[in-house]
Amino acid sequence: MxxxxxxxxxxxxxxxxxxxxxxxxxxxxxxxxxxxxxxxxxxxxxxxDPATFRGRYFVTTSVESAMGLRNGDPVQMRGVNIGRVHQFDLTRSTSEVVVILEIEGEWGIPEGSRTRLVSTGFLGGRTVEVVPGTGSRVAPNTHLPGSVVKGLFDDADALGERGAAVLDRVNALLSDSTITALGGSIQDLQALLSELSDVTRSESGTIKDMIASLNRAAQGLESMTAAGPETGAELASAVTYADSLLQHMNRASVRLDRAAGSLEVIMARMERGEGTLGQLSTNDSLYHTLTATVESVRLLMVDLRENPGRYINLSIF
Amino acid sequence: MNGNNPSANTAMPVPLQAVLAPVGRVAHTVAVHAGEIAILLWKVGRAYTEFRVSVREIARQVYIIGVQSIPIVIVTAGLAGIVTSQQGGYQFTGSIPLYVMGSVVTQSIVLEMGPVLTAIVLVGRVGARITAELGTMKVSEQIDALYSVGRDPIEMLAAPRILAGIIALPLLVGIANLFGILAGMYTAELTMGLGQESFFYGARLFWHSWDLLYSLLKGVAFGFVIPTIAIHMGLRTGGGAAGVGLQTTQSVMFMTLTILIVDAMFPPLFL
Amino acid sequence: MIEYKGVYKAFDEPVLSGVDLRVESGEMFALFGPSGTGKSVLLKTTLALIVPDRGDVCIDNQSVHFGGRGTLARIREKVGYVFQYAALFDSLNVFENIRMGLPEATLKRMTEKEVAHKAWEALELVNLEPRMILSKLPAELSGGMKKRVGIARAIVGRPEILLWDEPTTGLDPVNTAAVERLITQLSEELQVTSLLVTHDVEGGLEMCDRVAMLEGGRLRFCGTPEEFKNSDDPVVQAFENRAAAYAAIDVLDVR
Incomplete structure (x- = not known):
């Protein structure tokens, strides 16, 4: 052991x-x-990027609303980063926000400068822009007046409302029924124009023929009236009456021509979207009235062609 | 009880029993784990408050958990920064200024990839090691031997490791964040031509100092979770070498799942 | 003195079903029984390594399970436990392992040199050459050497009670005999109370003052070795005969 x-x-x-x-x-x-x-x-x-070892100083500015500005957002002067947002103070004023800006010592802000709060892009970034004045360098803790520049996306609500209103009007302008109605009106007017042109062409030939035959008839009557004083007086008055009728028909023909010309102008303007026809796009009742009117005129022209005698009473005896 | 079939339970329909029984077993298991971890943490807390934890042992564990993990953490974070930078650049269209990449990389690394990837790496490197070590000690009666010589395994083994995890992980996260951001920055410069100044301009544009604290807080939470679960699983090992292997595998799964759950809880609580 | 009072322990099934046993101060006591009868479980309840479901263990009239943390700590300081497979701490070398056998309060009062001397003495007591192994890790030791280092760790603090959990299991017959001699010598030199859990019936009967046998979770026999050998209990006889047969086979193998 x-x-x-x-x-x-x-x-x-x-x-x-x-x-x-x-x-x-x-x-x-x-x-x-x-x-x-x-x-x-x-x-x-x-x-x-703390400015621990660089000289820095603070200035303040105040705005009605900071618009989402955050600590650390850049402060720029003429596009150069000169500092950053340091802090906010809501207690100094009830109507404004005091923004404390930390500026790097190497950059001086001139007296008379002011600040603007701007958007830097659609991502929502904010920058405090110092719009330089012309004086000498401000002392630390100076207060600069400030303002807010609302960008396109800043007042989104109002923008949205306006956009909605415009869209509503465009929608109404471009509604299917309006487009169909306008298209229909244009087609009808085009048809009316071409029919009026046809009528004018065809009837003017007929009217010319009628005038020519009436002239011959008048000459024949003249020769007849030379044969007897009573017959001649009655014939003379009938001829005078026919003459005045012919003048009326001439005037009617001229008026028809002018009407066709006006309609052409109207069509051109319509096609260009000008004048009263613009109102047609928003007023269906006007369309319906116009449509009815057009239809009536059309029927009139048809009837005139088929039954010219209904509208021109020529009585010799 | 049915005399012919003693296992037949006539009180509940079989399909319902088939559904409820596993649920009950899982619930019971979860409750047991929760209770055992609570008791473990109570004993650990007692060891801290009675100052019965060796500072030397804490330092030794910080060395093992922290210092020895630095290389793998740097590599992991660097790769995370590279991938984030490249994938971000691939996804960018012309409508977004390129300097925003700085913010994408920085925020991704600091808020998420730095702490979480560091934790996942440490689950494998440190957590599995602790479970295997303690599991082997358990099956070879070394834990009992500690008790027999008047030592408390909780004071000697558990408490130092948990505190070391809480100390080491935030530091590793800090290192991971730095290397991840730098790797992302250099990658952006090489692949997209994004200059360093622009990178950092973009990084600062959306930066909050709270983000770094958030990142380090995650490190603290993960540094607590990993050793706690690893120790708990190690101390309940049984069944010899096979038991150690099984327990280590289960421990890794448990730690990984817990880290992801804790990670998911952070944004609603702290952001 | 160690006293077991109605110790009951069940895992999936009952292992100990109310064991009452008393080991007097200074005696060497062996506990036999077939595998799985709860011998090691009973031994571990002595130091609260396993907590019984019912019953208690008292050491020198102090309750192990109901005396509080302070009482348990004091009990553990005066009890040395030798584990079946030594249970050396893998990450510590032999010196550090043996140092762990000293109570923390004692360590704080000692210098490293004094601790080293203590470890040196303990290794010499277990017939190991300290110079050769003091700085070695457990992985570098043989099974027999590990067992002896485990014994050295258990005795370095000069305990009053030694608990031996199958000290010769897994050892070859030569090492078995050496360890048995060591157990006897240490018990005599250190004047300790020894409780052995062992499969080695022959060795136990030779070394010990009294023996007991566990069977079915209960104490089947408790008495002197002679009473054990002459027992009328057929279970005891059968166990003794089987043990003797295996012992003979072991001897034949060595030859």
Missing amino acids: ATPSANTPTDQEIRQAIPQQIRGREARVGLFVLAGSIAALVTLYMLT
Whole structure:
């Protein structure tokens, strides 16, 4: 049996038995903690661009509404970033927001400067623009007057309402029924025009023939009236009457020509979208009235062609 | 009980039983885990408050969990930054200014990929190791041996590791964020021609300092979750070597799932 | 003195069904039984490594399970536990393993040199050459050496009670005999109370002052070795005969 002997361990043997990595490990742990902390600080520095080691000063401005401006948004003067928004203060005034701007020391803001809050793009970013004055450099904590420049997308509600109203009117203008009605009116008027032209062409030939035959008839009657005084007087009055009728018909023919010309003008204007016909697009009752009128005129012209005698009473005896 | 078929349960229809029984088992398992973790944390808390945790052991664990993980964390974060930058550039159209890429990369890394990828990497590297180590100690009676020599395994094994995780992970997240952003920045410069100034202009445009704190808070939460679950699973190991293997696998799944759940809880709570 | 009072423990099924046993101070006591009868479970309840479902264990009239944390800590300081497979701490070398056997309060009062001397003595007590193994890791040791280092760790704090959980299991006959001799010598030199859980019936009967046998979760026998050998209980006889047969086979293998 081995008893506890005088064979005791030496210091070296004891040191060998005790693991020695501990101190080196603790140093590495310390370095790791430092490295991690420094990494976090460097990240923060890169992303917030603090002006810790640069001279900086503060100025203030006030606006009615900050319009979504945030801490850290840039402050620019003539397009150059000269600082950033530092803080907001709602307590100094009940009607305005005081914005505290942090300006880098190398940039001076002239006296008489003012600020404008502008949008920088459709993503909604904001910038405080300093419109420089002409004086000497302002002291720190100077207050600059401020204003807000509303961009296209700032007053979205009003814009939306206006847009909606315009869209409503365009919709009405372009509604299917209106387009169909307008198209129909245009077609009808075109048909009327061509019919009037046809009537004018065809009837003017007929009327000319009638005038020519009436002239011959009048000449024949003249020769007849020369044969006897009573017959001649009656014939003379009948001829005079026929003459006046012919003049009326001439005038009617001329008026028809003019009417066709006017209609042509009207059609051209309509096709160009001008004048009263614009009203047609918004007034269906006017269309219906017009349609009815057109229809009546058409019937009249048909009847005139088929039964010219109904409208021109020529009585010799 | 049916004498012919002792296992027949005539009280509940079989289909309903088939559905409810697994649910009941899972619920029971979850409750058991929750209770055991709660007891573990209570004992750990007691060890801290009684100052019975060795600072030297904490430092040793910070070394293992933190210092030795630096290379893999840097590589992972760097790759995350590269991928984010390239994929973001691929998706950008002409209507968005290119400097916005700076914000995309930075926010992606800081808010999400830095902490979460670091945690996932550590689940495999540290969490599995802790479970296997403690599981092996459990099946080879070393845990009992600690009790027999008057030592508390919770004070000696659990408490230092949990505190080391809470210390090390936020630091690793800080390192991951930095390298992820730098990698993204250089990638954007090389592939899209986005200059560094523009990159950082875009990064600062949408930056809040709170985002970094949010990122580090995630690191703290994950640094708590990983060792806690790993230790809990290790200490309940049984069944020899096969049991250690099984428990380690389950531990990795448990840690990963918990990290993703905790990650999902962060935005509604802190953003 | 160790006293087991109605110790009951069940896992999926009952393992211990109310064990009452008393081990007097200074005696060597062996606990036999077939595998799975709860011998190791009973031993672990002594130090609250396993908590019984019912019953209690008292050491020198102090309750292990109901005395509170402070009482348990004091009990653990005066009890050394030798595990079946040594249970050395893998990440610590032999010196650090043995150092763990000293109570924390004692360690705080000692220098590293004094601790090293203590470890040196403990290794010499278990017939190991300290110079050779003090800085080695457990993975570098043989099975027998691990067992002895485990014993050294258990005795370094000069405990009053030693609990041996199958100290010779897994060892070859030569090492078995050596460990048995060691157990006897240490018990005599250190004047400790020893409780052995063992499959080695022959060795146990030779070494111990009293023996007991667990069967079906209950104490089947408790008495002197002579009483055990002469027992009328057929279960005891059958167990003894089987044990003797296996012991003979082991001896024949060695030859």
